[in-house]
Amino acid sequence: MTNMNTEQWSPKIVAFFCNWCTYTASDLAGVSRLRYAPSTRVIRVMCSGRIDPEFIMEAFAKGADGVLIGGCHPGDCHYSEGNYKCLRRYDLLQRYIEQMGIDTRRLRLEWISAAEGKKLQEVVNEMTNTLKEIGPSKIKHVVETIEK
Amino acid sequence: MGNDKPKLKLAVYWGAACGGCCVSVLDVHEKLFDVVANADLVFWPIALDVKYKDVEEMPDQHIDVTLFNGAVRNSENEHIAKLLRQKTKIMIAYGSCAHMGGIPGLANFSTKEELYKRVYEDSESTENAQKVYPQTETTIAEGKLTLPNFYKDVCTLDQIVDVDYYLPGCPPQTERLVEVFMAVVTGAELPPKGSVIGAGSKVQCDECKREKVNKSGITRFYRTWEKEDDGKTCLNEQGFLCMGPATRNGCGVRCVEGNAPCRGCYGPLDGIPDPGAKMMSAIASMLNEKEEGDIQKALDTVVDPAGTFYRFSLPGSILRRKQS
């Protein structure tokens, strides 16, 4: 990717999608042939409540430009309340990330139901554009390079 | 213990540290006699007059055990860490700072420039009209003076050299040190390289005597002076931020026994790369609120999350330091 200029640069987003809502929505977006930016790399989990903050930090440390979490709408969790646990962790994590000097827009949580293929498309496009505005993440470089 | 066996050669060194670790070594009290009976202290800047040059002259692998305490903060720390590594059979990261970065590691929230400005210009007790900052080399009439280079990042020991074992704590429990020492002396089978030794294999709560009520979730957090501890209920359930659920035991739950929340100096259990992340996950999970606004309000009572959850472990955590 070294020869790509910033205009063409496409961010890499690690996306954690819950099996029941957002992953299904991304299938629906596929079936409906909704075009969106090829930035996401989806990791399927059963519930957004499974998402450990460590996963998010690992993703950033290994070079993700953004992390997107997709879960069921409040009240709609397939497991009753996993999405609330996710939201609480996310809210705390946002504060931590900000303190760590990371643009909070690099981490995003969205509720996308199984029927919202269109929303998935919009969210991915929007986040991709935002990340293009912010530019490539330097987190990996900072983590790997001890400055003397 | 027979005297025919050659005595162990022991070194203790401090990097970026407060000295507490060295004191903890002294805290062996009368056991020191056992130690001295079995070991020769070949290098210990705080207690012995041994020069770096003497160490440099030692053959490789000359020292049996080095207890390296303190983080690596400057070129001198790094130089000695590498030197000792070369001369030592068993390199032990001793104490939280060498293990995970420790309190000095909190400097990774700031840049070197910010730190210098604070220390050499802004601090209340400083008069420095000429804005003189430390230089690695200064030439004066008598010749050249040097200072170690102050690094931009604080590092854990294992980010600089290969470490055999970790002995956690701020400071480590002296009893644990004696146990480890005796194990080495008696030639007991040592755990696999890279292990944390002199500590437990579960987290703090395992030994904690406080009760779990498990009634309802937390709606806000308190700092210790904001509310009276009832003395018996789990501190987290009372809303005090206790790092116990994500912190390795072995200290004997020292802080909670003294009615203070655990601050996490023993670090995480094996296989957990980031104790702060784990603790954040556990703490946030305990919250009761569902509405975004209520959650934010509850989280407002967590003052300085990064500093709280990474008090001892920032340089050793996944993200390591603040982005600048």
Place this chain on the structure above:
Amino acid sequence: MSNQKEEIRIGYYVCHCGHNIAGVIDVKSVAEYCAKLPNVVVAREYKYMCSDPGQELIQKDIKELNLNRVVVASCSPLLHESTFRGATSKAGLNQFYMQMVNIRENASWVHESKEEATEKAKDLSRAAIHRVAFNKALEKKKVPVNPTALVVGGGIAGIAAAMSLANAGKKVYLVEKDPTIGGYMAKFDKTFPTLDCAACILTPKMSSVLKHPNITLLSYSEVSEVEGYVGNYKIKVTRKPRYVKEELCVGCYDCITACTFKEGKFPDEFNFGLSKRKPVYIPFPQATPLVAVIDEKTCIHFKTGKCPQTCAKACERNAIDFTQKPEVVELNVGVVILTTGFQPFDAKKASNYGYGKYPNVFTSLEVERLVNASGPTEGHVVLRDGVTHPKSIGIIHCVGSRDEKTNKWCSRVCCMYSLKLAHLLKEHSGAEIYNFYIDMRTPGKGYEEFYDKLLNEGVQFIRGRVAEVNDWATTPEEKGKLLIRAEDTMIGMVRRIPVDMVVLAVGLEPGKDAQEIRKMFNISCSNEGFFLERHPKLAPVDTFTEGVFIAGACQGPKDIPDSVAQAGAAAAQALALIDTGHVELEPNTAFITEERCCGCQVCVAMCPYTAISFDPVKKASSINEALCKGCGTCVAACGSNAITQNLFTDVEIMSEIDGILIN
């Protein structure tokens, strides 16, 4: 930690899916790239991996190349995971050593740039190759299926589904929220396009339901709580008090005749308020069960406590019981079929058509009752005043439908029922009939022929959406009439047509309790609010919750034949599940490693299913596998990493993250 490390041997297979994948992704270069990744023994591309030869390819490689891991890059795992797991296990390898990569729905179908889609396919494949090395051999747990079914909703779909299951010898509970089953179909006069009498074909079915030894009918009841999982649901049903003992009442009408109210006084729900009923009533003569019900909102006894209770005195069988309370019944069932139906669009929301403002604007459902021989006017078509016969009638299609401001969808049945009503109105009243439609939709057996018939009957058709109905008379002849303004788009002229009566063909909407039901049964809704099927083509009656099926208009607007067909399909799916006798559960449950557990009990509060309990003696918690549904929320909350979720272990997910990012 086992030191005996097995050598990982991965076979990688990327599917062309015809042009679906290969048309966008350069599968050859993906296969070549993956062949060079660590542990990959073989990497192949093939036209259709899910085909028999495709599966055989994997099986052959497993045997000949001694593979112990398989990665298949093709479509969504929600579609073909079971296919490839089956192929893997047939070759003697544990099925969970197979990892799928979704490069169709998640890549080739949604991206235009071939380079970037190919790049993404490589990243995702690399992630799976990293991950699969850590996959563990697992076994699916078999649980028995309770051979009893629950059908929720007693309209035509519910009746049909219940009958199919019952006839197959399965015990069925049919729950209906109204005092009688029959749903909307019981209110119709004729059905399109055959014009056979709705009651004549429906009422025999209703009584068969009641008589069937395998069906327990719980009318005037609602599901209030759902617990459990496929094969083993525990359902609580709340039976609303009728204040009439169902087992004693014979439907003789004596109580109704004896009621203190000499005449009906309250809007009759069954006739959409076109007639009046008493507080004690039977919805209609063929109501099933034929049992009276007392409406506490209008009964004097409940309002004042000062009623002579003539109804109770008149009942020889002492069936009336004013002390009845809501009663909760607990049912254990293995499968559930939801047939909860729809609600008609509220015509008042289309305020430009003046429903509620101009008395002679009717909804299509009101007209169903008006033309019905057993309806409030005995089939005479009269205006709201009850006497005047309309000489001209306008039927407006698409009311509430195909409109961004109300419901975007086509309600599918309105064109046909409007044609039916046009025919019946003309037959009953001889009036001039105008149909205002946007597009005439008659896709069904005999439907277009029915349209032809209407055209030849002299019914007028105007292709144009009505903008407004009002009483603005600009000529003396228009006085007292309703004016319908629409463009006759075939001519390109705007017309204002005066009529005596306006019929609004209201569309179909999700039932008003659809959201509640959906949450109880843990299923999803589409954007419109209808229940969402598992797959629009291949699993139209399944939901994302195993063992819960849907049929009829709760899934989307549907006519009677389609509802009945879907009910049959749902019943067949339910039967297949019951007759298999057991279900295999995905082993994604979590377990606690006791040696690591400190007993902090943070996890206990995490679990919505109370699957985690703390043992004070062992000072450790443990998970009841039968109760665990496998969300993994407790795993993320454990500060000791003492909890592991099968199929989604930390190391599996971490290796997937690293695989995506480490190039």
Place this chain on the structure above:
Amino acid sequence: MKYLYFPGCSLKSSGRSYEESLLSVLKKMNVGVEEIDDWNCCGATNYMAMNERNAIGITARNLALAEKQGKEDIMAPCAACYMGLLKTQKYIETEPKVKETVLTNLKKSGLEFENTSKVRHPLDIFINDISLDTIKDNVYAPLKGVKVACYYGCQLTRPYATFDDQRDPQSMENIVKALGGTPVEWPIKTRCCSGSMTSTVSEIGLRMSYLILKEAKDRGADVMITACPLCQFNLECFQGKMSGKYGENVKMPVMYFTQLMGMAFGLDKKELGLHRMLSPELSLS
């Protein structure tokens, strides 16, 4: 209570009595009004037909002037001005390219614009800020037995206004009831009066206004009230012409709703600009 007042061109000429009556009524109810300094024409419908950026631009200038003058809501009594201001706000909000040009152009004439003001029609203000109760309190001579046809016209409720129902608005009816009068139920109160068509294609324009007057009369209205200077002008000033042309007397009092309020409040005819009216006078017995 205070508002920034955007009168618009008509209220300074043919619609003077609207301004006079509005200001008198507001004064009676102690509501402060401050005219926006150096306001310009809103462009009405004609500007949009010529040049979109300029149509948005000139209206944005007024909004920018208002922002400079104060934080209060803007009161725009003319329906066309009201709609034009709302439309400009919407365009600035949703069309980034239009916004860019307009902001650049405004900057050239030394104006900053943040699009923060709220634009209100007097009807909205009377109902939602002042309240019907306060109106009732000010009634001196209740309009007992007076049947009033409330005519809204088009741009007052469509497409951007949100203070009332778009199909069947009730604000004026509620005011009439508060004044003690009886509103007439009629179906064409938001039907267009034809706008400037009375001067351009008068055959169409006059007929459309005629139909409105005729229906009000047929429904037994004693008076028609309006809230837009152009509607008012069309319905008031051509009554003779229409009556002759269509062979039916459609003469009736047509006045601004503020004039009717003023009459019920017992204000002086001159204060209400009633002496300027060309349609028959409404007599309160």
Place this chain on the structure above:
Amino acid sequence: MTMKSTQNNLPLQEISHESDLDKNFGKHIAKMAHGEKLFGCIQCGNCSASCPMSVYMDHTPRKIIAMIRAGFRDEVLSSKTIWLCASCYNCTVECPKGIKITEIMYALKRDAILTKNYPKGFPIPILSRTFYNEVKRSGRINETSLLMKYYFSYNIFKSLGYAALAIKLFFTGRLILFEKGIKNKAGLKQMLSSSKN
């Protein structure tokens, strides 16, 4: 559709081949009107039916949309329909597909003026132009001056029919002969001159 006479005096459509259509016209107008939804029209005719002017139009609004979409550019731009739109927005708020029909009509007016394609001698475009210049000149509209100028460029005799009304208005103080205009005319002018449509 515009008809033209041939030698045989038989009417013939001007557009006789698909290649005569302006296939980009739909996109062009949609862009001008900020209304991509134009292409979602289902031709239900609700716009025509809700329009108070439609009975006077040469093409109904629905048909105009169809013609735009198909590319009948000249026919659309020269139609009276677009000038008869009184901008009452009834079609816009009633359209079941959310098409901004009024804005499309405005866009057509602008396009017709830009391409000088509007019906010659038809009064409404002339009023628009006069109004536009009047505001540009003084910042405000003086109805007297506007109408005098309008009638002057349209048909001076037409104004005579309104003389009696003008006199009445004058004596009731509703006809202002001189409007000073705004103070900052220069600023306004500069602002207006700099933006092309």
